[in-house]
Amino acid sequence: xxxxxxxxxxxxxxxxxxxxxxxxxxxxxxxxxxxxxxxxxxxxxxxxxxxxxxxxxxxxxxxxxxxxxxxxxxxxxxxxxxxxxxxxxxxxxxxxxxxxxxxxxxxxxxxxxxxxxxxxxxxxxxxxxxxxxxxxxxxxxxxxxxxxxxxxxxxxxxxxxxxxxxxxxxxxxxxxxxxxxxxxxxxxxxxxxxxxxxxxxxxxxxxxxxxxxxxxxxxxxxxxxxxxxxxxxxxxxxxxxxxx
Amino acid sequence: xxxxxxxxxxxxxxxxxxxxxxxxxxxxxxxxxxxxxxxxxxxxxxxxxxxxxxxxxxxxxxxxxxxxxxxxxxxxxxxxxxxxxxxxxxxxxxxxxxxxxxxxxxxxxxxxxxxxxxxxxxxxxxxxxxxxxxxxxxxxxxxxxxxxxxxxxxxxxxxxxxxxxxxxxxxxxxxxxxxxxxxxxxxxxxxxxxxxxxxxxxxxxxxxxxxxxxxxxxxxxxxxxxxxxxxxxxxxxxxxxxxxxxxxxxxxxxxxxxx
Numbered sequence: 433x434x435x436x437x438x439x440x441x442x443x444x445x446x447x448x449x450x451x452x453x454x455x456x457x458x459x460x461x462x463x464x465x466x467x468x469x470x471x472x473x474x475x476x477x478x479x480x481x482x483x484x485x486x487x488x489x490x491x492x493x494x495x496x497x498x499x500x501x502x503x504x505x506x507x508x509x510x511x512x513x514x515x516x517x518x519x520x521x522x523x524x525x526x527x528x529x530x531x532x533x534x535x536x537x538x539x540x541x542x543x544x545x546x547x548x549x550x551x552x553x554x555x556x557x558x559x560x561x562x563x564x565x566x567x568x569x570x571x572x573x574x575x576x577x578x579x580x581x582x583x584x585x586x587x588x589x590x591x592x593x594x595x596x597x598x599x600x601x602x603x604x605x606x607x608x609x610x611x612x613x614x615x616x617x618x619x620x621x622x623x624x625x626x627x628x629x630x631x632x633x634x635x636x637x638x639x640x641x642x643x644x645x646x647x648x649x650x651x652x653x654x655x656x657x658x659x660x661x662x663x664x665x666x667x668x669x670x671x672x673x674x675x676x
Numbered sequence: 677x678x679x680x681x682x683x684x685x686x687x688x689x690x691x692x693x694x695x696x697x698x699x700x701x702x703x704x705x706x707x708x709x710x711x712x713x714x715x716x717x718x719x720x721x722x723x724x725x726x727x728x729x730x731x732x733x734x735x736x737x738x739x740x741x742x743x744x745x746x747x748x749x750x751x752x753x754x755x756x757x758x759x760x761x762x763x764x765x766x767x768x769x770x771x772x773x774x775x776x777x778x779x780x781x782x783x784x785x786x787x788x789x790x791x792x793x794x795x796x797x798x799x800x801x802x803x804x805x806x807x808x809x810x811x812x813x814x815x816x817x818x819x820x821x822x823x824x825x826x827x828x829x830x831x832x833x834x835x836x837x838x839x840x841x842x843x844x845x846x847x848x849x850x851x852x853x854x855x856x857x858x859x860x861x862x863x864x865x866x867x868x869x870x871x872x873x874x875x876x877x878x879x880x881x882x883x884x885x886x887x888x889x890x891x892x893x894x895x896x897x898x899x900x901x902x903x904x905x906x907x908x909x910x911x912x913x914x915x916x917x918x919x920x921x922x923x924x925x926x927x928x929x930x931x932x933x934x935x
């Protein structure tokens with residue numbers, strides 16, 4: 433299912449952050465949007481998730497199958513948002529727990545399976561406070577996978593992690609989200625280039641989306657990949673050029 | 677070991693201070709009886725004290741139960757119907773602005789001299805703190821939890837029961853602690869204004885008959901009830917939120933000295 437966002441606009445205190453913005457999310461592709469803080473990336477993402485209530489943001493969302501997008505998006509925030517009173521497994525099963533039906537045995541088994549996939553098989557019954565930052569974000573990834581939605585929206589999902597954990601989680605996410613449509617917001621050009629099929633830059637005032645950069649090769653790309661590092665340098669210069 | 681030794685030390689220290697004041701001021705025993713006399717009165721009149729203490733304890737516990745249920749219910753109504761908030765909040769504040777002590781005679785008139793008026797007093801005095809604490813807890817749910825619940829397709833009820841309510845439990849615990857510490861005040865004030873049983877009645881009666889040692893013994897029993905109640909509720913409130921860890925015992929300085 434291709435998704436198209438048309439004519440999106442965001443205003444902040446009577447000031448136009450962007451308007452007339454169009455965004456394409458081709459089916460099964462990983463799209464990343466890079467940009468500085470305050471350029472409206474998160475609001476754009478929350479608009480797609482249907483949770484942008486503190487921002488004055490609007491736009492038309494079109495899906496190629498003609499049905500509305502609401503209820504078909506999974507959201508993964510920078511903060512893992514694990515509920516502290518539920519065990520790790522129950523957090524993964526949250527989608528099922530919040531629905532009217534009881535959690536079935538198959539769902540439980542699937543939850544265990546996903547936790548094993550993200551390397552937390554032994555931590556199913558502990559409370560989130562006993563997990564490290566990297567483990568918490570892994571659990572959040574398992575929760576996102578459990579939802580099994582056609583579009584996954586990630587808002588700087590790995591930015592709170594240390595460099596090593598970030599690389600590991602990027603590899604894991606690339607492997608587990610391989611054939612899904614993903615929209616990822618990030619500050620980190622390397623992250624965008626390693627994981628994405630298409631990288632867009634949102635910048636300017638009012639902000640505009642750049643033409644997509646299409647990194648070559650299969651994801652996740654190695655951090656020792658020469659052309660990738662070249663592109664990272666160019667992207668950094670492009671992003672920093674605004675400030676200078 | 678320290679858990680037992682410390683309260684014992686505090687009790688002993690306070691008793692010693694009390695005895696010293698009696699020695700230094702030379703107060704006659706109908707003004708300030710020494711600890712020895714009070715303990716004697718306590719042991720002498722134990723059945724009488726226990727009978728009255730039972731009544732007061734029942735008033736406190738029933739008042740606490742009603743107050744907490746009523747407060748919880750009010751907080752849930754306030755969060756459920758936004759329009760209600762504008763109407764009910766002023767009423768709530770007024771109910772708290774009128775001193776419960778001033779209401780006591782009226783309650784006596786309406787509910788009689790029995791336990792009902794005292795239970796109403798205790799209920800009234802804890803109603804506002806519990807409502808305010810629960811309501812604050814319910815409306816301060818982290819917005820991202822609610823956003824996540826929405827992307828997960830949670831209904832409004834599911835959000836209230838599975839997200840808002842658990843997130844409000846720490847605040848509810850604080851409300852409970854306040855309630856536990858003020859509920860005895862409501863019950864005893866009620867007994868002062870008019871009653872024929874209870875520790876408050878016993879104290880007034882003993883005072884009028886110059887049995888100051890008995891009065892102090894009743895006061896001691898009341899203090900014991902209030903303190904035990906507080907610690908019991910505090911313990912229960914901690915059980916409610918096993919995911920919250922205390923930061924009170926972490927070292928304040930960077931050296932990380934273990935105590």
